[in-house]
Amino acid sequence: MFGIGGGELIFIIFIALMLFGSDKIPDIARTMGKAMAQLKNATNEIKSEIQKGVEANGIDTSMKELTSSFTDEVEKVKSNLDSNMLPEVTKAKEDIEDLTGPIKRQL
Incomplete structure (x- = not known):
């Protein structure tokens, strides 16, 4: 996932818990989810308008x-x-094969 390994993901989660606290993490995740949904909807609307x-x-x-x-x-x-x-x-193919034949045999 995005080139992030398991250990790196755990470290990022640990840092987020230390910065924001366990009570604010669900709110932050919910807000990010809503933002991603709005971004997806806006992208779909732009695509449909172009089409x-x-x-x-x-x-x-x-x-x-x-x-x-x-x-x-x-x-x-x-x-x-x-x-x-x-x-x-x-x-031309035969001529080239005739020329390269001895070279191929020497290798």
Whole structure:
């Protein structure tokens, strides 16, 4: 939990007890819990407002269309390269293997 070990956690609890006393610790924990809940609610509200704005402006659908068309174009280029460059790539690979063959054997 946050990179804190068991011994360190016990030490922190001990220091908190010494500073605040055993009667105030539950109140402090309750207050921190409420603050965390409010922070979570505020974060969720901000996320929902951003999502509503994105949907209202149509950015969500245009981004999906853009990414799908980009993916299609990338696939077309890859297939063209594979079909057009396959003999050259295979020959270059064989040439490299011929050059590095003796080096690999020496190691």
